Amino acid sequence: MARFNHDIVIVGAGLAGLRAAVEAADQCDVAVISKLHPLRSHSGAAQGGICAALGNEEEDYPLWHAFDTVKGSDYLGDQDAIEVMCNDAPRAIQEMEHYGVPFSRTKDGKIAQRPFGGHTRNYGEAAVRRACYAADRTGHVCLHTLYEQCIKRKVRFYSEFQMLDICETDGVVCGIVAYEIRTGDIHIFNSKAVMFATGGYGRAYKTTSNAHANTGDGLAIALRHHIPLEDMEFVQFHPTGLYRLGILVTEGARGEGGVLRNASGDRFMERYAPTVKDLAPRDMISRFMYQEISEGRGAGPKKDYINLDLTHLSLKQIESKLPEISTFAKIYLGVDPSKNPIPVQPTCHYAMGGVPTNVDGRVVIDEKNTVMPGFWAAGEVACVSVHGANRLGTNSLLDLVVFGRRAGKDMVQFVKETKGKMPIQSDADKYVKEKLSAVLARNTGEPVGKIREELQQTMMDNVSVFRTEETLSRACLEIKKLRERAKNTVVNDKGKEFNTDLLDALELDHMIDYSQTLIESAYNRKESRGAHAREDFKTRDDQNWLKHSLCWMDESGHTQIGYKEVNMKLSQENAKFVPKERKY
């Protein structure tokens, strides 16, 4: 075991973690811990774009962007945070360009922009070109660029180190416990500030666009420290995952002119969202796709998918703007999108909920937004909340660079103001050590993979696009059984070096913990809002439910729900932002 000392420890090397590191690197001693090599982070999979009201291609304003984000969130997004994000967006994107992001360009050399779902001009009049992009590899180039900036600033990376716990002394977060994958050693990092940037958790579902590594570790570790998770019931299903595989086809495909068609070739979104059609927000499109399918209009022999039609786009447009997704369709489905439509299905994509934070990335732990000292979070693991009940496409990458930077700045300030570090308690790694030895000691039991598969199936069947009291109670029961079974998993690999078998077991426990908060928050919310569609409570109920959920969990897996007000600051100033029925 070694002990490492740094001013700031950032856990996670996706865009959120790296952006914070770039901000703090010149002023403090920063370490970034990541279970993957930074360039393997799932931010690199983002395809379609990162948005800002630059107005490079047509008139646009941050206030229009803010309106779309509020409306897209089904009014659950905090308007103070949304205002911060949308106002900062043009600066943030220009800064990414200055760092070196090779954006696609307009004829006059500016950053090119394209339309994306839910982004409109003049409060809903028509789709607007707001998404900045680099073909369909926007996340990849942003991730590489921020990593490059970290190399330039000599940020200290601990790659393939997996955080298993945080250290807390007298209510102050002062470090983490990490497992060095290569050696199996457990290390303690002592720091003044700890930041979570551990990303999303889509792997709890069977069909997902998320990477294998997206197991929501940060969420479960926060829960263990009596920190509630906010708005966990809101999980985004992206309309266009490759049939059966879930691999994403960016909404940029529709931004470039692609359309969704049912079995008879009918462009059904014209019926449901007459103004923006195929560029309506994701929650709505996913529901309408399922409606088409359940009413017998799905395509294919089993009538269980929808066609994404790009055949009317020019080959040049597909090759220059959508090369990656076109390759995915060819490789994985054997479909050439320039000739045939791509079979698609909604796929679990993005977590709106997460560890609650304020606009400076500080983790807040109750209804009154009390700050937990020493602890920050940003990115998909966090809930600030700019996405509310449904995120708009391209708003996540923006969220990462805006709030990653703000967290970085705030940590620097904190480090400068704070005299020594809180000491680590002598038994800080006790929990982790005991847990590892317990898992390794069991020689009989169930394989991890089997329980994980059942969890993924349960979540998919009962807690996906549509939910009812019945499906949710079933999921509640199931998850409790899975929790018991997971106490008896067995791993084959008993070694120390690169034991991914062992890590799979620990990740499964994490998945069960946050999935339970997700199910229980969904059970509890008796209305339909954004991505949370209850068939037994079909409408939004602002009277009773215009509030964030908080869900705590104790050691034995019992949950407790609380609520937090939604910040409606802008709506008091601007009648446009007052909750209305969402129509597009």
Place this chain on the structure above:
Amino acid sequence: MNLEVTIRRFNPEIDDAAHDELYHIDAEPMERVLDVLNRLKWESDGTLTYRKSCAHGVCGSDAMLINGENRLACVTLVKDLKSTKIKIEPMPGSPVIKDLVVDQSAFWRKYEAVMPYLVNNDPPPETERYQSADDQFLIEESTKCILCGACTQSCPSSWGDDEYLGPAALLKAYRFIFDSRDQAGADRLNIIDNNKGLWKCYTIFNCVQACPKEIDVTKHISALKRKVVSERY
């Protein structure tokens, strides 16, 4: 179809040398080799070790030697191999940590050696720095690289010389040297204009063959060579 999968195994805590292990497994033609590995690991042998993450060819984690070629396990479908016999080994040219996991620290060191970041010492403008679509196009292909290592670790020049920067690092040098916004091209040319850099490339084309992102790596290295020759000699 029933597959015979031979996997080169090495556990540093037990084995003195690597050995082959044979597995039989049913698989669909459209399955990824990564899916096959996952099922073997999850359903029969938890000790089997490899890296993975995105599962669709964008993160660069799972380059390995599959039937004699460096490929990503997640973009190689069972049907692509045109055989029911699959042989999977770690990529050559790097120390093996365990099973299919190789130590890529030398690969990353070489990447860092070429100043892999944009250098522009002018104060940034109020807006973005303009770049024409043509100038952007010049670097576009090189920005597709996911740093999986398949090229460098299939390159005989790299196998033969630990100090050779290798195709991936040279491609990264290209990406910045040809970026109209960058000002450190001359420094980078100094780094690569020697026999541990550009001139170690004998255009064998293994890198082009190996690249899962279909980047014509050799074309980029040749452009660098031409630039050096026209500007420096």
